[in-house]
Amino acid sequence: MPYEISESKRDWYRQVSKRSRLRKQAATRGELGPCRAMPNRPLLRPETLMPERKRSSLTALSLFCGGGGFDLGFERAGFEHLASFDVLDICAATLSSNRPQWAVFSGPEGDVGEVDWSVYANVVDVLHGGPPCQPFSVAGKQSGAADDCDMLPAFTRAVLSVRPKAFVAENVPGLLGRRFSNYVDEAIYSPLSRDYQIVAFRLGAASFGVPQDRQRVFFVGFRSRACARKYVAPAGEHSVQRDMFSRNALTLGARAALGLPDIGFDSCAPTLRSGFTGPRKTTSILNSRASQRLWSDLKIWPNGVQKSRQDALQFPPENGHFRLSVQDCALLQGFPDDWQFAGAVYQVLGQIGNSVCPPVAYAVASSVADALGA
Ligand SMILES: C[S@@+](CC[C@H](N)C(=O)[O-])C[C@H]1O[C@@H](n2cnc3c(N)ncnc32)[C@H](O)[C@@H]1O
Known part of the structure; x- marks a missing residue:
């Protein structure tokens, strides 16, 4: 069910938020007394979940790059990004501050619905992107194609124009539900199946060592049948619970x-x-x-x-x-x-x-690189 709250609960949140504001003011004035001396020191080092792979000659194009979850995973899997696009300037600011050498487009130039993709035709190995998910998310109204933010058609337009060797689209699990099966046929399979062999699967971030219950769906398409036959979707090498029969590391x-x-x-x-x-x-x-x-x-x-x-x-x-x-x-x-x-x-x-959790993005990117023979 969408996360809707009653007026009384809303009121309760307002009270909590007001008390919290007052407490913050008191804390700023030093009135809350002594607090713990040291900030927490995390045990998890996410970079260990995605050991950098040797840089391959594979190129990637990133659509709807956001704060860079997908981009970071692809980079650590050995891909070089030719360009990244997002309509929000703040996302471009994040990518540019972390990777000043990257070509990042935002504002009107980053609008995936408006870009002329012909300059990238036939020079991209993998095109990846997570179009806005509100149209399909349980937290949204689930109106699919009728939603203003439905950008899946813009994603498929880019794939058809760029003709990458492979594409990866990410979205919320709602997209694999029965409610959207016609829509997925129309938006993904009909326009792309003639040129691409497509598989869809669901991944849980915790299977990749991320300490969060987060499920996402991936559509991976290959232009070459041989690559598609070679493709093995990542399964994850971590478990949430200890299992004496499993060699998986514990998340x-x-x-x-x-x-x-x-x-x-x-x-x-x-x-x-x-x-x-x-x-x-x-x-x-x-x-x-x-x-x-x-x-x-x-x-x-x-x-x-x-x-x-x-x-x-x-x-x-x-x-x-x-x-x-x-x-x-x-x-x-x-x-x-x-x-x-x-x-x-x-x-x-x-x-x-x-964002796509970077270790999950890394696992998907690595699986695609393996199938492409990198
Ligand atoms: C689900 S997020 C993608 C997050 C990204 N995949 C990551 O791993 O960090 C969707 C992104 O699409 C962007 N967006 C929405 N409409 C867009 C458009 N017309 N053109 C380009 N980007 C758009 C949003 O600003 C948002 O950052």
């Missing part, structure tokens, strides 16, 4: 990943909400009512995310739970610590919550 729980003290309970974090979702500029990553309970069991406060670990430390929530910083949220999404996001807190959370 850390959110608390362990963040380096928080043992409280006798840990688990993957719920799906992080994107700060760009909904009309308000939110600094909350709370995605659903059910997730509120899990955050509470984890003793992690999912609202009022701060811009640094130091700021979060200065301003503990009144229930004593751990307050998150944007660096903590990036870590729970699988971004390495050195990937810096541009923008205000809500914009950073927007980029993080919208």
Whole structure:
């Protein structure tokens, strides 16, 4: 069900938010008394989940690049990006500050619906992109093609014009549901099946060592039948629970990943909400009512995310739970610590919550590179 709340619950949130504002003012005046001396030191190092592969000669084109989850995964899998596109300037600012040498287009020049792709025709190995998912997300209205943000047709237009050896499209699991099967036929299979052998599969981020319950769907298409036959979708080499028959490494729980003290309970974090979702500029990553309970069991406060670990430390929530910083949220999404996001807190959370978890992107990119023979 979409995350809709009653007026009384909305009122309750307003009260919490007001108390929190007052508490922050008190903290700034130094009235909350002494707080913990040191910020948390995370145990998880996401870069270890995606060991850099030898740079291949494979090229990639990134559509709807956002804050760079897909791009980072493809880069670590050995691809060189020819260009990345997003309509939001803040996303381009993130990519350009991390990779000044990349060609990144934003604003009208980054609008995937408007770009003339002919300059990239036949020179791209893999075109990848995660078109906006609100049309298909359970958190949205699920109106599919009728939604203004439906950019899947723009993605297929780009594939047909660029003619890459392979494409990868990512989206929310809702897209594989029965409700959208006609739409997926019309938007993906009909226009592309003549030239591409397409497979679709669902991946959970926790199977790739990311401490978050996050499911995503991938469509991978190959122009060559031989490559398509060789293709093996990634399965993930991590498990959430210990299993004596499995050799998989264990995915850390959110608390362990963040380096928080043992409280006798840990688990993957719920799906992080994107700060760009909904009309308000939110600094909350709370995605659903059910997730509120899990955050509470984890003793992690999912609202009022701060811009640094130091700021979060200065301003503990009144229930004593751990307050998150944007660096903590990036870590729970699988971004390495050195990937810096541009923008205000809500914009950073927007980029993080919208992204493909880099270790998942890396696994998909590596599987495609293997099939292409790199
Ligand atoms: C789901 S996010 C993609 C995140 C990205 N794949 C990642 O891993 O970080 C969708 C992105 O599409 C962008 N977008 C929406 N409409 C667009 C358009 N017409 N042209 C280019 N980008 C667009 C949004 O700004 C958003 O950053």
